[in-house]
Amino acid sequence: MSITAEITSGMDVDHHESSGETKSAMHTWRYRHHFTYKADQGKNIIVQCNLCLPRVNLLSTSKTSTSNLKKHLDRTHLGCEARPDVKRGRRKEEHNGDESRHCQLKKLKAEIISKCMTQTKIDQLIFNFIVEDCQSFYVLEQPGFKKLVSGLTDGLKSMDRVTLFTKVDQGFSRMREELMAKLTNIQYVCTTADIWTANSRSFFGMTCHWIDTQSLERKSAALGFARLQGRITHDTIAGRIHDIHVAYNIESKVQTTVTDNGSPFISVFKEFAVDGQESDDDIGFYENVSAVLEGEPEQDMLLFLPTVQRCASHMLEQIVTEDFWQVGMDAAEEIGKMALVVPAVIRWNVEYCAVQKIVSLSERELTELCARLEVPRMQPEEMAFLKEYVTVFHPLAFALELFQAEQKCYLGLVVPTVLSLKNKLNEQKDAATYFGDVINAIVVAIDVRFQELFASTEAKIATATTPQFRLWWMAASDREEMCSLLATEASQIDPCTIVEANTSRNLSTIESEDDFFSYGSPKPTVQIQQRGVVDEIRKYVEGTGKSLECLQDFPRVKQLFLKYNTTLPSTAPVQRLFSQKGNLVTSQRNFLTDDYFERIQLLRYNSNVCTLVTE
Incomplete structure (x- = not known):
């Protein structure tokens, strides 16, 4: 009688082998109870895995080997599901499974070691946490923070403040050395400088920018973030700029230093720049500096600054925030014999985006918004005015975004952008209902404010x-x-x-008479x-x-x-240095000294170009 004829669909392996047929390798296998016999297939048998139920999973294995079934258990049911039958074939299974279990344990041990937290890793993570989020050093002394670190790391400890100060010193020194090494191989650099005041504190910031000679990608780094105390004079600012350039050994590589218009930097560069020929126009007081610029430069100071590049973004903002309002102010003065006080606009593009979002609302959404704010609903004429405002000023807002894009923005972008801006404004003049005169005024303002740039040989x-x-x-x-x-x-x-596209041959190698003889002068x-x-x-x-x-x-x-x-058209990078979330605010509550606050900020800003690793 054949095996196939005498078994039924529910007969298990034990039943099959008790029928008198030749015993297979499964007869003494410790895991045989997890399978049900189904059929013969030549030298193989077909079994069903009981652990895969209710899904029917039929497997084929040799009558003389169970390796295929063991691989299925290891891959699919490794763990508590696949348990050996302690009554069957213990010695043989232990012998066959020793090598497999050894490999599994070795792999598991390697995974545990790779994921295991060490004190060095914990210290580095805490250091990154303090620097990247500008956290107070005192957080390390908080009981809750210590318990958090200990609980997450199974008993490891958080470093103390003394250790953190040491690591900040080490990280800052390493960052400075790495940055100076990078700048050594750079031929041209551009710097940006700005002064900002917050919480009755004034800070001087400077960033450095260059273009990678191979990839032609823009690279940036922060060079200074220093506290200014006392009165801020022209020679003080010039001294700061000069000292930073010298400290990083880039004084001969700086092509230009980009600053805001109307800032004290304009008059500073007029005094100290080697080729400084700045006019007296737009030289005014910088609104964010609380101290007073006063005093004449010291006669014995030998400071030489690079040429200054006025911020193109600031010029566009001045056109909208000053020249745009000047049209209405002149009309009011002419008609009503009165002077208007115009509110200061810190960042015009923020105001523009707000108006743009308002006009994008549907009529139903706008009605609901006015009801919630308890303000009168806008009239059709008012909405038409705002929509035309968004349409007219969209090219200017787009140009402003281009100038503030640090990675893909170059000085060569400014002139074509401004020329295109003028063309797009003029194209809208005939269709404008409310802004015809404003467009004319803005075009004139562009010609006046960018006149120096249009005539610049460097910009061309x-x-x-x-x-x-x-x-x-x-x-x-x-x-x-x-x-x-x-x-x-x-x-x-x-x-x-x-670096020539096609390198010339080595002239020192004499290959023919023509290589030997020299004819005439060079x-x-x-x-x-x-x-x-x-x-x-x-x-x-x-x-x-x-x-x-x-x-x-x-x-x-x-x-x-x-x-x-290499020259940037905007001071946006140094403004981002000041506007990093929490830096100026947390400096007051973190009780850091000015030196360590500057080090934290430079480490934070330069983490994308330098390695933020401590020993």
């Missing part, structure tokens, strides 16, 4: 060496002159800084080099690629791009 070269624009933004009559200017600038670049070589510069400029200007990657094919143009586009 920065724009021309940006592949996105090249010479397309210029009048056709001016392009030939611009090509000559680029060729002149390119020919003055230090040859050592140029003048033809110079002429060939000049022709090479002109050819490169021509090919670049005639190109159509807009990606920065195409600069890799034009090494001299790339060097010009690095030199002139």
Whole structure:
């Protein structure tokens, strides 16, 4: 009688083997009770896994081996589900399973070790917590914090404040050394500077920016975040800027320092910049500085500052917050013989976004909003005015966002952006119902405030060496002159800084008579080099690629791009340094000294370019 004929669908392995057939390897297997016999299949048998029920899972295994079934248990039912039958085959199963269990234990031990918290890891996590969130050092002494660390780490302890101070010193020294090492290999840098006052404290901040020569990505770091005490004079600010440049050994690499318009920095650079030719216009008091700028610079101070670049973002904000209101103020003075007091607008783009969201509401949502605020519902004329306000000023808001984008914003972006802004404003003039005169006033204000930038040779070269624009933004009559200017600038670049697209052969190797003999003076070589510069400029200007990657094919143009586009058009980075969540507020309640507060801020800001690791 065959095995298939004598078994039924519910017969288990024990029943099958008691029928008198040849015993299989499962006869002495300790896990045989987890399977039910189903059928023969040549040298194999088909069984059903009882642990997989109610899902029917049929498995095939050799009559002489149970390895396939054991793998199924290990993969699917490892743990309390798959228990051996202590009455069957203990010795044989122990022998067969020793190697498997050893591998599993070894793997489990490795996972536990890798996940195990050590005191070093805990100290590093606490250090990051203090720096990244600007937490008070006194939090380490709080009983609840100590219990939290101990409970989460199974008995490990939190470091004390003395240890934290030591680690901050070590981290700051390591960060400073790493940053200085990075700046050593950088040829051109730009710095931004600003002064801010909060909680009756004034702070001086400075950031540094450069472009990676390989990836052409913008890199940024904070250089200073110092407390200013006493009266703030011109020589004090100049001394701060000069000292930071010298401390990081970048005084000869700084192309420009970007500052706000109307800030005390304008007059400071007028006094101390090497090529300073700033006009007296827009030199005013900076509204965030509580102390008074006074006093003449000391005669014996030998301070030389780089040229200053006025913040393009601030100029756009001034056009809206000052020139826009000036239209209404002039009309009121002419008609009513009165002067208006206009509320100060700190950040116009925040106000614009608020109005934009209001006009995006449906009529039902706007009615509900007015009811909740208990204000009269807006009339159709008022909504039409706000909608036109959003439409007219949308290009300006977009330009402002471009200038404040740190990573992808260069000086070469400013001129094309402002020119495009003027064109888009003029296009809306005829269709405007309420803002026709305002558009005219803003266009005039753009010409006045950006006049110096439009005439700047540096800004023109920065724009021309940006592949996105090249010479397309210029009048056709001016392009030939611009090509000559680029060729002149390119020919003055230090040859050592140029990495040619195709490296020349080694002239020290004599391969033929032509390599041995020298003919005439080196003048033809110079002429060939000049022709090479002109050819490169021509090919670049005639190109159509807009990606920065195409600069890799034009090494001299790339060097010009690095030199002139390292400059940022905005002080947004240093403003972000001041506006980091909680930094100026928590400094008062954290009871940190000025030195340690500055170190925490610099560690925090530079964590993206330097390693935040302590010993």
